[in-house]
Amino acid sequence: MKQEDIxxxxxxxxxxxxxxxxxxxxxxxxxxxxxxxxxxSLGMVFQxxxxxxxxxxxxxxxxxxxxxxxxxxxxxVGDMPINSYKTPKxxxxxxxxxxxxxxxxxxxxxNQPKIILTLRKAKIPVMGHLGLLPxxxxxxxVKGKIxxxxxxxxxxxxxxxxxxxxxxxxxxxxxxLAKKISRALKIPxxxxxxxxxxxxxVLVINDLLGMQENFKPKHTKRxxxxxxxxxxxxxxxxxxxxxxxxxxxxxxxx
Ligand code: KIV
Numbered sequence: 006m007k008q009e010d011i012x013x014x015x016x017x018x019x020x021x022x023x024x025x026x027x028x029x030x031x032x033x034x035x036x037x038x039x040x041x042x043x044x045x046s047l048g049m050v051f052q053x054x055x056x057x058x059x060x061x062x063x064x065x066x067x068x069x070x071x072x073x074x075x076x077x078x079x080x081x082v083g084d085m086p087i088n089s090y091k092t093p094k095x096x097x098x099x100x101x102x103x104x105x106x107x108x109x110x111x112x113x114x115x116n117q118p119k120i121i122l123t124l125r126k127a128k129i130p131v132m133g134h135l136g137l138l139p140x141x142x143x144x145x146x147v148k149g150k151i152x153x154x155x156x157x158x159x160x161x162x163x164x165x166x167x168x169x170x171x172x173x174x175x176x177x178x179x180x181x182l183a184k185k186i187s188r189a190l191k192i193p194x195x196x197x198x199x200x201x202x203x204x205x206x207v208l209v210i211n212d213l214l215g216m217q218e219n220f221k222p223k224h225t226k227r228x229x230x231x232x233x234x235x236x237x238x239x240x241x242x243x244x245x246x247x248x249x250x251x252x253x254x255x256x257x258x259x
Contacts, residue, residue: 006109008130008171011080012039012193019172019205021082021195022213025051025068029210030075040195041076042112042207043069045084045140050211057139060086062099066106073107082132083108087140093123100129110171114138116161118168125169133165136199137177147198149178162186162194174207175199177224198224 012019021040024030025047033041047068048060069083083103090096090113100111110130113120115138124131135158136148149155158178165173172193175183180200187194187202196203211217212225218232245251 006080006130008110008128008169011110011130011171018203019193019195021205021207022210023047023207024072024076024210027071027075030072030079030081031077032075033210034076034079038079039205040082040207041072041079042082043072043084043108044209045086046209050209050216058087062086062089062102065089066102069103069106069108076107080109081107082110082112085111085113090117090120093119096120097123097127097129100124100127104129112174114140116164118164121165121168121170131170132195133162133170133173134176135161135165135173135178136175139176145177147177147179149182155179155182158182159186159189162190166190166192172205175203198222 019040020038021042022033022038023042023044023046024033025043030041043065045057045060045065047064048054048057051068052060052064065083065086069081072081083106085096085099085103089099103111110132111124112132112134114134116135121131137145139145149158159182162173170192172195173190175186175194175196177198180202183194183196183199184202187204193204195205195207197207208225212220212222213227214229214231215227216231221227242251
């Protein structure tokens, strides 16, 4: 698929969510969202690590393959993990692995002209990512609050567009800066913690579903309280096994 076609003809705002496994990808696909991101956030939500800095290409390809089995129609973006795009040559080899695993595009963090040009020359669709860059960030604060930082993010966004990315994720930047960037670009911005003026929104699926009881950053919204639901179901199962209610005759072979 040509990169222009990945989010062409999308009506209204672009809706992207992360997925890391087959069943979730299938559900997101059936719900008809625009894009699935196999995010390196799997380092935290799947692997239980403190950040994305330990995620490897092996991890990403394993999860991309699983997601690709479930997402029959939704385009998949593979998130290039830290160290996977250190040089143009390494980036090209790794981006090709994402495409072979079922992704249609790759995402990478920051303004990396040589890497992006190399991938685009090979016709690999690239999504940019600016603002908070978890792979290199020293802290998880909002980026672009001070003027100098805001100007740099805007400049980087324009450069990324000129380099040929098809969309840019804006993570944790003030709403007004995201608005300015979104208006300055022809390509769509997809925000996470970047306010309502972006051309689309992305969330980590586990945050949307409320999978982690004590984790509720300001920029996410819980649409379910799945951690309580799951604990409730498991507790009920435990009680029914202990008291002999489960399995009943209807669950047994006679
Ligand atoms: O890894 C990820 O899930 C991401 C999103 C937060 C955009 O990069």
